Amino acid sequence: MSDIASGDLGPWLSPEDLALVRRKVPILYIDALPVRVDGRGELEEVGLLLRGTEAGTISRALVSGRVLFHETVREALERHLEKDLGPMALPRIPLSPLPFAVGEYFPTPGSPFYDPRQHAVSLAYVVPVVGDCRPSHDTLELTWLTPAEALTPEVLGDMSEGHASLLRQALAHVGRLR
Amino acid sequence: MSDIASGDLGPWLSPEDLALVRRKVPILYIDALPVRVDGRGELEEVGLLLRGTEAGTISRALVSGRVLFHETVREALERHLEKDLGPMALPRIPLSPLPFAVGEYFPTPGSPFYDPRQHAVSLAYVVPVVGDCRPSHDTLELTWLTPAEALTPEVLGDMSEGHASLLRQALAHVGRLR
Amino acid sequence: MSDIASGDLGPWLSPEDLALVRRKVPILYIDALPVRVDGRGELEEVGLLLRGTEAGTISRALVSGRVLFHETVREALERHLEKDLGPMALPRIPLSPLPFAVGEYFPTPGSPFYDPRQHAVSLAYVVPVVGDCRPSHDTLELTWLTPAEALTPEVLGDMSEGHASLLRQALAHVGRLR
Amino acid sequence: MSDIASGDLGPWLSPEDLALVRRKVPILYIDALPVRVDGRGELEEVGLLLRGTEAGTISRALVSGRVLFHETVREALERHLEKDLGPMALPRIPLSPLPFAVGEYFPTPGSPFYDPRQHAVSLAYVVPVVGDCRPSHDTLELTWLTPAEALTPEVLGDMSEGHASLLRQALAHVGRLR
Numbered sequence: 208m209s210d211i212a213s214g215d216l217g218p219w220l221s222p223e224d225l226a227l228v229r230r231k232v233p234i235l236y237i238d239a240l241p242v243r244v245d246g247r248g249e250l251e252e253v254g255l256l257l258r259g260t261e262a263g264t265i266s267r268a269l270v271s272g273r274v275l276f277h278e279t280v281r282e283a284l285e286r287h288l289e290k291d292l293g294p295m296a297l298p299r300i301p302l303s304p305l306p307f308a309v310g311e312y313f314p315t316p317g318s319p320f321y322d323p324r325q326h327a328v329s330l331a332y333v334v335p336v337v338g339d340c341r342p343s344h345d346t347l348e349l350t351w352l353t354p355a356e357a358l359t360p361e362v363l364g365d366m367s368e369g370h371a372s373l374l375r376q377a378l379a380h381v382g383r384l385r
Numbered sequence: 386m387s388d389i390a391s392g393d394l395g396p397w398l399s400p401e402d403l404a405l406v407r408r409k410v411p412i413l414y415i416d417a418l419p420v421r422v423d424g425r426g427e428l429e430e431v432g433l434l435l436r437g438t439e440a441g442t443i444s445r446a447l448v449s450g451r452v453l454f455h456e457t458v459r460e461a462l463e464r465h466l467e468k469d470l471g472p473m474a475l476p477r478i479p480l481s482p483l484p485f486a487v488g489e490y491f492p493t494p495g496s497p498f499y500d501p502r503q504h505a506v507s508l509a510y511v512v513p514v515v516g517d518c519r520p521s522h523d524t525l526e527l528t529w530l531t532p533a534e535a536l537t538p539e540v541l542g543d544m545s546e547g548h549a550s551l552l553r554q555a556l557a558h559v560g561r562l563r
Numbered sequence: 564m565s566d567i568a569s570g571d572l573g574p575w576l577s578p579e580d581l582a583l584v585r586r587k588v589p590i591l592y593i594d595a596l597p598v599r600v601d602g603r604g605e606l607e608e609v610g611l612l613l614r615g616t617e618a619g620t621i622s623r624a625l626v627s628g629r630v631l632f633h634e635t636v637r638e639a640l641e642r643h644l645e646k647d648l649g650p651m652a653l654p655r656i657p658l659s660p661l662p663f664a665v666g667e668y669f670p671t672p673g674s675p676f677y678d679p680r681q682h683a684v685s686l687a688y689v690v691p692v693v694g695d696c697r698p699s700h701d702t703l704e705l706t707w708l709t710p711a712e713a714l715t716p717e718v719l720g721d722m723s724e725g726h727a728s729l730l731r732q733a734l735a736h737v738g739r740l741r
Numbered sequence: 742m743s744d745i746a747s748g749d750l751g752p753w754l755s756p757e758d759l760a761l762v763r764r765k766v767p768i769l770y771i772d773a774l775p776v777r778v779d780g781r782g783e784l785e786e787v788g789l790l791l792r793g794t795e796a797g798t799i800s801r802a803l804v805s806g807r808v809l810f811h812e813t814v815r816e817a818l819e820r821h822l823e824k825d826l827g828p829m830a831l832p833r834i835p836l837s838p839l840p841f842a843v844g845e846y847f848p849t850p851g852s853p854f855y856d857p858r859q860h861a862v863s864l865a866y867v868v869p870v871v872g873d874c875r876p877s878h879d880t881l882e883l884t885w886l887t888p889a890e891a892l893t894p895e896v897l898g899d900m901s902e903g904h905a906s907l908l909r910q911a912l913a914h915v916g917r918l919r
Contacts, residue, residue: 220587228587231576233630235589235684247463248478274589276682279667285425299477300426302511302559304667307481308916309660309686311635319919326632328591330665333480372919379913381480382842385853385906398765409754409762411769411808413862452767454860457845482843486738487864489813489838497741504810506769508843550741557735560664563675563728603819604834641781655833656782658867658915659841689836737836 229325236329237283238310238370239270240377241292241336243351250381252351253374254340255362256291259347267350267365269373271329280304280330288334292349297338306330307380308373320369333377354383407503414507415461416488416548417448418555419470419514421529428559430529431552432518433540434469437525445528445543447551449507458482458508466512470527475516484508485558488547498547511555532561585681592685593639594666594726595626596733597648597692599707606737608707609730610696611718612647615703623706623721625729627685636660636686644690648705653694662686663736664729676725689733710739763859770863771817772844772904773804774911775826775870777885784915786885787908788874789896790825793881801884801899803907805863814838814864822868826883831872840864841914842907854903867911888917 220228228234241254255267272287274280281300288298310329312322342349352362358378363371378384398406406412419432433445450465452458459478466476488507490500520527530540536556541549556562576584584590597610611623628643630636637656644654666685668678698705708718714734719727734740754762762768775788789801806821808814815834822832844863846856876883886896892912897905912918 224583224587227580228584230632231580231584232588232632233591233634235591242480244480247459248480249459250480274684276586276588277669277671278589280665280684281425281427302420302422302426302428302513303485304560304665305558305662306665307661308913309636309662311660313633315633328630328636335480368919375909375918376913376916379842379910379918380483382482382910384909384913385902402761402765405758406762406765408810409758410766410810411812413767413769452862454764454766455847455849456767458843458862482845483840484843485839486735487814487838487840491811493811506808506814546741553731553740554735554738557664557732557740560732562731562735563724598836600836603815604836605815606836637781637783658776658778658782658784658869660916661914663837691836736839738838 233326233328235274236271236310236327237274237280237287238308238329238331238373239284239288239298239334240331240374241270241288241296241298241334241340241349244335244337250354250383252353253357253377254292254336254349254351255357255366255374256342257348257350265347265365266367267362267370268367269331269370270334271370284332284334288336291342292336293339293341293343295339295341296336299335299337301332301334306332308376310369310373312369320372321367322369331373331377333381354378358384411504411506413452414449414488414505415452415458415465416486416507416509416551417462417466417476417512418509418552419448419466419474419476419512419518419527420559422513422515428532428561430531431535431555432470432514432527432529433535433544433552434520435526435528443525443543444545445540445548446545447509447548448512449548462510462512466514469520470514471517471519471521473517473519474514477513477515479510479512484510486551486554488551490547498550499545500547509551509555511559532556536562589682589684591630592627592666592683593630593636593643594664594685594687594729595640595644595654595690596687596730597626597644597652597654597690597696597705600691600693604691606710606739608709609713609733610648610692610705610707611713611722611730612698613704613706621703621721622723623718623726624723625687625726626690627726640688640690644692647698648692649695649697649699651695651697652692655691655693657688657690662688664732666725666729668725676728677723678725687729687733689737710734714740767860767862769808770805770844770861771808771814771821772842772863772865772907773818773822773832773868774865774908775804775822775830775832775868775874775883776915778869778871782869784888784917786887787891787911788826788870788883788885789891789900789908790876791882791884799881799899800901801896801904802901803865803904804868805904818866818868822870825876826870827873827875827877829873829875830870833869833871835866835868840866842910844903844907846903854906855901856903865907865911867915888912892918 274283452461630639808817
């Protein structure tokens with residue numbers, strides 16, 4: 208999650224307040240893996256965001272972002288999917304609020320799931336999208352990959368350890384991790 | 386599941402073979418609760434089948450039926466939903482093969498989940514349908530009810546104990562059992 | 564969750580900081596339903612806390628509390644179970660970090676899940692305890708009830724709407740909501 | 742599952758009846774991954790059975806077997822765990838009947854999950870064992886491996902494709918697939 212733009216933290220949190228909050232409590236996030244399904248509803252491809260990092264390199268990531276004050280988890284999913292995939296992506300937010308995984312990220316170097324900015328806890332979902340995806344924002348590109356392509360070391364190596372793990376867990380959850 | 390027509394057991398099982406199989410092994414079923422979702426994907430209504438029983442009364446039920454030899458669970462869901470809701474119902478079969486509940490029915494009088502015909506194990510799913518539902522078959526009617534309406538004693542009392550339990554579990558799973 | 568003592572918020576949050584944080588971000592909680600299992604591991608009883616509320620009345624509740632900065636969800640479960648059930652309760656924290664329910668509480672009057680203090684998101688777990696439970700703290704008593712006893716209107720009426728819903732969802736999850 | 746001894750199919754199924762049933766309906770199985778947990782309940786090791794195959798080679802497998810007529814899924818888990826791990830293994834059968842995966846095996850050469858004997862559907866569970874494991878039966882050995890050891894190509898290569906997939910899914914489910 209280290210590649211999340213800090214711009215999405217809401218207008219009512221000043222930089223000072225945000226810095227304070229991030230030193231005081233775990234911050235709640237959502238992660239979403241967009242997927243394409245075929246006419247019968249079976250998973251065909253997963254969507255990964257290609258974005259630039261602060262270090263100037265390229266990384267792949269799930270859709271990810273903070274849950275704002277007074278916002279439901281469902282609304283946060285909708286907002287971040289629209290922000291990253293554009294307004295015509297037509298995501299099908301899951302009926303059940305149960306995540307397929309709970310990610311825990313700590314600002315301690317050496318943590319398996321490391322986030323230098325904060326202690327974050329993320330609820331992760333698989334979300335079919337049926338419309339037109341047009342990433343804008345700070346996202347460079349959205350690439351669609353088959354499960355087999357997504358599970359290659361090259362692709363996994365472009366992801367943070369946390370997101371690579373969530374991708375594997377997502378494919379396990381839908382019965383597509385062979 | 387005592388209200389399942391025996392006609393859906395497949396042409397390659399003679400009555401004699403079927404009778405034998407039902408005395409020898411647990412029979413695998415699927416149960417599906419059709420639901421309507423609003424434009425944002427939130428559950429609005431659940432669909433319950435009204436059908437005639439052998440005893441001449443009326444009962445409410447989920448979509449339910451056997452998984453055939455060589456058929457995947459997904460294919461069984463599609464087949465039974467089409468059989469009970471018609472070919473234009475456009476069900477969205479869940480991506481994940483994980484059921485929200487596992488039902489176990491025994492032919493022993495007094496079992497909490499009782500099926501006089503067999504020992505059956507059922508995998509249960511919530512399935513959004515977005516098309517036109519036109520029940521045919523031996524189904525009399527499909528009624529759409531809000532979660533609150535479906536959870537009234539009158540409605541639950543029209544269901545077998547097993548299906549009433551599955552309905553409650555389905556609403557719990559999607560966070561709508563208050 | 565309105566019956567959670569504010570004392571468990573950690574020494575490194577001053578009252579001023581806490582008040583600030585609670586107006587700025589959703590606060591992450593855990594909820595746990597302690598259960599007794601028989602020799603074969605089947606659920607026998609659920610444990611509900613009887614505690615005094617600020618209003619001077621008595622209420623029933625699940626074990627509930629905040630996840631602290633730098634604390635894992637598992638550690639938060641252990642800490643709150645020990646705090647409420649005593650050090651000899653010997654809880655068996657679930658292997659999987661996946662909750663059976665996600666609770667969302669809002670400080671808006673009229674919300675189905677209402678918490679006047681904050682916007683809270685809670686991950687809920689069923690936790691078998693096999694040792695001696697000796698509630699101390701601000702808890703008055705721990706009562707063990709069969710699923711049937713716990714689901715009576717009298718017992719549910721002593722719980723907040725959120726916790727009553729979580730209890731039903733927990734029993735649905737373990738296949739004991741009939 | 743091709744390494745399951747046919748001896749566990751129950752005395753009330755003659756070879757002729759069994760052969761008939763296996764050509765007529767899907768056969769219900771359970772799969773169980775035994776695990777060791779530490780004092781705090783965190784997964785330390787997974788247990789894999791080493792057994793001889795009909796072809797004279799050695800293979801690794803999960804605990805696996807058929808659900809018998811009139812037997813609950815829980816009873817089938819208990820019976821197969823005792824059969825493969827001995828009577829002192831003290832397995833902790835999960836409270837919830839929900840599997841972490843549903844395996845579908847077909848007798849069609851080329852199926853991703855192939856079982857030459859039958860169409861089988863398996864409900865898969867992770868089961869902590871806290872006692873002494875003494876495999877007897879046709880099992881040669883039970884080996885305990887850390888998640889990292891179990892996920893090496895050497896170990897996965899000793900398993901059927903189906904069981905290797907279930908192992909990965911199990912570790913994903915408990916948050917230990919990195």
